[in-house]
Amino acid sequence: MTKAWDGFKGTAWQENISVGQFVQDNYTPYDGDESFLEKSTPRTTKLNEKINKLVEEMDAKGGVLDMDNAIVSNVASHKAGYVDQENEVIVGLQTDKPFKLAxxxxxxxxxxxxxxxxxxxxxxxxxxxxxxKNRSTANDGIFRAYTDDIKRARHSHIVSGLPDAYSRGRIIGLYQKPALYGVDRLIAEKQQDLKKIAISSDENIRLREEIWLQIKALKDLIVLGNEYGLELDRPAENATEAVQWTYMGYLASIKQANGAASSFGRIPIFLDIYIQRDLEKGIITEFDAQELIEQLTLKLRMVRFARTDGYNELYASNPTFVTTSMAGMGADGRHRVTKTDYRFLHCLDNLGNSAEPNLTVLWDARLPESFKEYCMKMSVKHSSIQYENDKLMQEEGYGDMQCISCCVSPLNPEADKDKGETHNLQYFGARVNVLKCLLGAINGGKDDLHKNQVFDVVEPITTEYLEYEEVLEKFDKSMDWLTDTYVDAMNIIHFMTDKYNYESMQMAFLPSKVTANMGFGICGFANVVDSLSAIKHAKVKTIRDEDGFVYDYEVEGDFPRYGENDDRADDIAVMVLKMFKDKLDSHKLYKDSEATVSVLTITSNVAYSKQCGNSPVHKGPVFDENGKIVKEPEFFSPGANPSNKAKGGFLDNLASLSKLPFHYANDGISLTIQGAPKMFGKTTEEQHHNLVGILDGYFTKGGQHINLNVLNHDEVIEKIKAGIPVILRISGYCLNTKDLNEEQKMELCQRMFHEKLIG
Amino acid sequence: MTKAWDGFKGTAWQENISVGQFVQDNYTPYDGDESFLEKSTPRTTKLNEKINKLVEEMDAKGGVLDMDNAIVSNVASHKAGYVDQENEVIVGLQTDKPFKLAxxxxxxxxxxxxxxxxxxxxxxxxxxxxxxKNRSTANDGIFRAYTDDIKRARHSHIVSGLPDAYSRGRIIGLYQKPALYGVDRLIAEKQQDLKKIAISSDENIRLREEIWLQIKALKDLIVLGNEYGLELDRPAENATEAVQWTYMGYLASIKQANGAASSFGRIPIFLDIYIQRDLEKGIITEFDAQELIEQLTLKLRMVRFARTDGYNELYASNPTFVTTSMAGMGADGRHRVTKTDYRFLHCLDNLGNSAEPNLTVLWDARLPESFKEYCMKMSVKHSSIQYENDKLMQEEGYGDMQCISCCVSPLNPEADKDKGETHNLQYFGARVNVLKCLLGAINGGKDDLHKNQVFDVVEPITTEYLEYEEVLEKFDKSMDWLTDTYVDAMNIIHFMTDKYNYESMQMAFLPSKVTANMGFGICGFANVVDSLSAIKHAKVKTIRDEDGFVYDYEVEGDFPRYGENDDRADDIAVMVLKMFKDKLDSHKLYKDSEATVSVLTITSNVAYSKQCGNSPVHKGPVFDENGKIVKEPEFFSPGANPSNKAKGGFLDNLASLSKLPFHYANDGISLTIQGAPKMFGKTTEEQHHNLVGILDGYFTKGGQHINLNVLNHDEVIEKIKAGIPVILRISGYCLNTKDLNEEQKMELCQRMFHEKLIG
Structure with a gap:
């Protein structure tokens, strides 16, 4: 270890594997500005051009360049592949050819x-x-065990987007481990862990096999490294190796698992330590340092999974959520901004704007002003960075090495169960449509669009005008059914995924003792809140068909909406969140995981809107006799966004959001917001400065997340209509509008583009 | 159902699936003698000849005629296969060709x-x-989870014969169900069961998938039937169909699972009801009835599994344990002997003596004298029937539809968990060598043959002469370790078998709610008891090598042995059994199963003897420098047999055996005994009559099992030496001596052949 760890401080992380302790002992906070940053190296530029050309080719072929159909992808399943070997500093592809899908x-x-x-x-x-004949998949196992309730819930789309046909995703391995310790050490550590697991229960038998599979994956990782001429058995000895080893850990994981979100973790601060050491030793220059990060970034931009057309409807543009977390504050009061955070953000300038990796800044008002200003400068320029409230999440126990999975979901991959720490991985579970649940509750459990019976725990409401108390009581009971059913589905999915599609590579980079959360999601949030507000604060009349089935509503009078910074509506929002969380907390979850809630939709808000009937506050789709949509619905707003009909300016939205207690939805509350640049100031400097102030305020008040788009409405719409690609943050992730379908573009055009700070 | 159930009595079994209730309501006890029995039909004779010719061919080819290597065998994996289609009344082969191994x-x-x-x-x-790359097997899963203790125990052969590399066996499906109800009804029933299993736990998720797999297997069973032109979806409408449908249920099960024991169950009484109905209707004659049973028997005699050479060393002659149970008493006081019991036994005369199916008579002194005499007549003639104590096993809760699995293990396949009934299946687990444990205890946990450390829970004994109390204390502690380790292995094996090699077809014929026992076995029993008796009642001196390791013993003085009907030894036997059972009872077992113990070795007593060093009462093998045996050991006696050195006659052996409380070993206590015909009487009639009296006495006193061989020692030995095949009951099953290897023959020659009733 002499050479690998030469110059690093601390001994605790040497004795017991701890990336967090290594970072704590060795990172260098950077207080300066971006003036140190360098340009791309020529070989990076060439590589980038080559990749861009391949992307063009791929787009021309309809989105796919090549596909494997006979090799079952796994850590060591493929021979080495290259894009442009002589210009590649960091190597490794998912298959043997660039963009060939596994x-x-x-x-x-x-x-x-x-x-x-x-x-x-x-x-x-x-x-x-x-x-x-011989090999069951997770999907097989899941559908064998699904109950009739789950199947009905799934069929009616009241529960949807469940990861029941591909890998579950959302797990973040500590991909830094091969670099810091070498794979041999990781294997030895897992072998020690194995010895500590007695056969006291089925759980322990299962765990012993899981650890064995992790060790097997680590051995395969060495094989994968050898394929590329890398000695992953030993630790990385310099910055280039540290970047390469870390990427190999990540690559091996995504060769085995194709989850919706394959996030990267808290990597910049880790790599910065190696770069800083090499810079200080004089072995590399800043030019080289930037090259390493850009070569890594290009690899991360290339990540692709084979997806079905149906999947692409839910997750437009095939996002991979290679979420890369940076900045934040340490528990010791030092900020965690490093030069490498700048280097990652700087890629947007050097390599061009891009949706991936999903750049995520863990914000705190105490971060250096220069960094905050730089972030705002990059956001105004590119609209491709998201911001999350570091302190708020740390207070929920995610720790100061927390990183974001997918869009808004914090994790603490190194959490030690024995120390009472939690959330070292997540069992992901998409979301339920709470608006459908409310509409079903009013109709005695009938589906709001198709009138078939989905659940039968409530009698239909028969009055012409809706009474708030009655609606709430039936909604509450219906939510009981919905959470029971949802929990059953989740317990099945994760049991079967472990059984048939265990992510042994990712798990090998995590502690052997799992202390997971289980991510439950909500969609239709704003419309439920607004509907309840209308029922409570205005008069809502039911419109019934010949069977007495309520198919539409008329609202008489005015009412406050969520997002207008009006407590009358915002309190309902809090109530709905708490109701959901409390119900989930009453269940025993797989592997004793803890229920966490997210309010997040990706681009699936478009699909959900199409599967939901009229509510008191919006119009659903209109179908012809063949079930084809002849009139598009008023689309749900994404994530935890207020409805597009909510009055109030940019800051009113933020104010409503920041009232939602994160504890009730500590898997994340996603806000995607568009503001015209001029609203923030006359000059770009003024804009940057004011935006820093706005984010400081939002996060200090308790907001968790913001997808910040600084864009002019007309300009964006014009470009989209003209087919000119725009990169923007859409809902927890970033995308290129060229990849949107017509409906998704339509929904984007319906979104609120703020021009005023206060409504 | 009109036609299928026409003339059958009772309605309870029609409403709720119950083979037992159907039998209870419909069977006809038979009190007469064997004079009604008929000869084989010509086509059966032709078929038998053809099969015998194939067996000769197979023997000439070294035991295997043909093997599949690319089709993974399952219920519906193969096309139909025939031996001699025009002479086959009952059809169905394990693969597409006779004796082609799956x-x-x-x-x-x-x-x-x-x-x-x-x-x-x-x-x-x-x-x-x-x-x-893609499909783990049970063996993979098991070895991933095995602890170091288990691996050491296994390596040293202190635990051995574990079913960790093929199907576990010992499960008996209610193969009567397709005949009585038709498969469609069985599917409907399982679908109902599925609806009753909520997702409250991992166990229930697992169970839901298991039931789904059972339903899939039932659907495949219909496909298998169609392949042979049979309509298994509906119930059998006559005796031929009842035999055929029942055999198809069994066949489907053994196409999927290759456990060491694939027993057939309580079939004769069930088929008798259909035969009786057809006889009464005048559709068939006795000639036809006998044909059906013989055609079935020929199929059962053909059952073969591919086995390794190593397997054949443990289980000589590749037994399949197609154990077929008959006779016994009903809870209502009626005996359960039917004409079809006679018909099955009669096959030994008509088709020739045979090791399979493993004919098992559930004995009770209250059975009709004519039947008991007939059994003894057949045993004296063929030595290929075993007898088990019906009442004793019923008192342990196995019910009056109990059937024997493998050799001695009672099961109640229809046991209803909700009624507190148990043992509807067994999780099989081979056995531990308690003599090795005793020898290890004396040497501080060192292996008695190889001196390596196997366990470390006791200090070695250092005195020259062994003190009974000290030995017992260390033996007790060592047995703690051994049972802990054994239980861990069993929990792993059955968890992983369910995970990777679930016998969905057999399970489909069992209640959805499993209430299993877990079968733990003992070998080296007589030698442990005798060693302890020698230490207690004589003086045992240790012989040590230069390291102080005890490698041999000298006994000074006389001592009683187990099997001599001397309470001083027999009490030790009871103590050892109780110790083992109590230790097992303290553990939580897989799927909440109940520990049961068997004292049974099959022919593995030969292998175990070779893996065990000198004890106070026997000599182990002598090895040369290369680890090759240069002097064979004094072989362990089989099962619960007294040592071959025990004095006393035939009845003394029985007396000692009958003192062992069945409750401590209610998975079976196997006695294999040879007696010269003349000892039982001068004429064959006298022999039959006296043997009836001996069995009545043995079972009334509490004996559980007897493998009865009525043979002259010299005659058998001469034949064996001359290479002339002899069929005899060897240890819980029956075999043809042509299939024994040299060591096994040697062991057989060492066995006690009684010539006196009292020693």
């Missing part, structure tokens, strides 16, 4: 094969037969 | 492939690669 059937064979056929590729019949 | 890798790939290579067949490389 075949990953263990989550679900049908889905994996649908990916092939949706893209015009053929199915390997022999492999198909083998799977059908 | 490929069954889900228990363990290496073992399945070893079966191929041991027999000169090649491995399918593609299938091999697929399994290695």
């Amino acid at each position: 075949f990953m059937p263990n989550g679900g064979l049908r889905t994996a094969e649908q990916c092939l056929t949706d893209n015009g590729y053929s199915i390997d019949q022999e492999l198909h037969d083998f799977y059908v | 490929f069954m890798p889900n228990g363990g790939l290496r073992t399945a492939e070893q079966c191929l290579t041991d027999n000169g067949y090649s491995i399918d490389q593609e299938l091999h690669d697929f399994y290695v």
